[in-house]
Amino acid sequence: MDEKEIPSLAEIHIAASHLRSISLPITPILTSTLLNTLTGRNVYLKCENFQRTGSFKSRGALNAVLNAMKVDPNLKGFVTHSSGNHGQALAYAASIVKRPCVVVVPQGTPKNKLDAIENYGAEIVICEPIPASRTSVCLQISQERGFLIIPPFDHPDVIAGQGTIAVELLDQVPNLDAILVPVSGGGLISGIALYTKRINPNIRIYACVPEGKMLEECLKEEKRLWPEPSQFLKTKCEACRLQQCGILTFPIMCSLVEKQVFVISDKIMINATRFAFERLKLVIELAAGLSLGALLTYFDQLDPNIRNVGIILCGGNIDLSVPLPWLQEDNQ
Template sequence: MSNDYFYGSSGCTCAVWNSHSTHGRGEHTTNMQEHPTRSLSNALLCREYEEDPAPLKTFLSGSSLGNGGPQLSFIPTAGAPAKASSPPPRIWQVFLEKERNPKSPGVVTHSSGNHGQAVAYAAKCAGLPCSVVVPKGTPKVKCDAIVNYGAELVFCEPSPAARKEVCAQIAEATGKAIIHPFDNYNVMAGQGTIALELLEEVPDLDAILVPISGGGMTSGIAVATHGLNPNCRVFAVEPVGKDLQRSLESKERLWPNPNRFLDTIADSIRIQQVGDLTFPILCDYAESKVFSVTDDQMIEGMRFIFERMKLVVEAASGAAVYAAMNSLEDVTPPPRKVGVILCGGNVDLDHLPWIDRKTSY
């Protein structure tokens, strides 16, 4: 039985929305931090701000592969948004900060690069100063993009704890508001617009696969999907060593502390533990089955997309592609129409992993 796969993109430029549209919408956002489930369901509110979303397009069919395999469809990824007033919905929180505090001294976040770029770009659009804390060794292509968007780049030691500590220090010293990369309900709600795009184009999807780090994107997608199509299951895809499935099955955080970075080529999903706010949402709305993918398997997925779809995607995307193409028979019943999130296109072209296995961090 062949599957149909539908590919979507996120990262910095998945979907764009008009920053000026936030005027007069305060009544929809004041209680978001108090009502996480309701706020996530309000991904529809973020969707109202979206401007000219890229449609899904059929790119490859099974017959074109010559193997009778699946049809492949995806949301085309882009470089930077074409309009200066068009930040991605994932960082809706930046504009809420501007709206609630017109004299805000700015925003600060910590990130392995993708969220940092999104916040830097949104802050530029909103006219807010921005600082982004990244671990030492973050790929240069991501660091350069953050700086090019006008943000201050601050390096920290390569650990989850160091990221949070340096971010908190900057916030305390400057008064900047912290935009957490995943433990923020408004960020999760923005991420939910990815599911809206997929399900608007392919409403009969019966599964979506999402590469997972702290769980913000997976949580937002899971809740939005549940609200639109309760029969569509959302599965997380992780690097080997994250061990998320055991915690989801038990509904308890079973990871050893402190939180750490995993040894994986997928720098954007190398945090071992999901967030304190995202974990209960994942327990309630995502499937407990998690697909674990090795570095070699990620490279196989990356290379397939590179060769067949002419897209350069990160290892995290390669993980989701590999799982969609090779692991779905482990699920009962096996999904037939699957959405796969291609998260980020920030790849160091001097170190493509099927040529040079050295990571850039």
């Protein structure tokens, strides 16, 4: 990995100023007496479900698009592949700089996410639901139309954009001891870790993943033990179906993220999502149920010295035009 590919502290601060320049909201921190009582910790919920486009992904996409337009103001457009949230975020970011955008999505992406992408004026191209297909379709469109590819996680500007969450969180919550982060490709946790560890290396960053991710093994051996070609996991959480972390993000995770990984079953994830709806009155998507589920179920496995815990509620784009996950027959 090229060291220049790892975002510096300055680049994360520049990302934060990019987001401020278009008035992207600083998402609030919410607390819950119930959650504190249940877990015996002070819990701080970083509500990226309230972020524009409904997830943290707008941060990375905006930073990448705004940086690209600085380098080449004549850029023709943008293209990406995404199971939904990054697609929606890039569509939004492209609309901010008034450029066309194509989003390649795998078959089976929920309708609410497709609608949201189209509402931002982007064009949708459906591909086969295997990792290799979406990469090749994306490349083809980029070559044919001269659009710049903005990948969902494996890009320095995307990682720097996600890091702005930590810029806000460390300002909002003094004395944080740990942050629990849902992980799919690893862009979110890499950005958060890169900023946090440079500001305060004592803050521990934990990954929360679906079953079958093999992340703990990979982090402990600091090796990509995943089978090739890249697979999708069997999880209800579409946003976290990718088994492998990125080429750029994985080494960052190896050096900055705790080796202890929270592996979350779909049942725990769905129960945590229900807890957020019923008890916290927050609409979150299943991926956010990874970090909340880790806290609710495994809080006794956290070092007792960890008093103040940040939970990244990464997004709120759950399809509400179909029954809630816990009312779907195959989840009961």
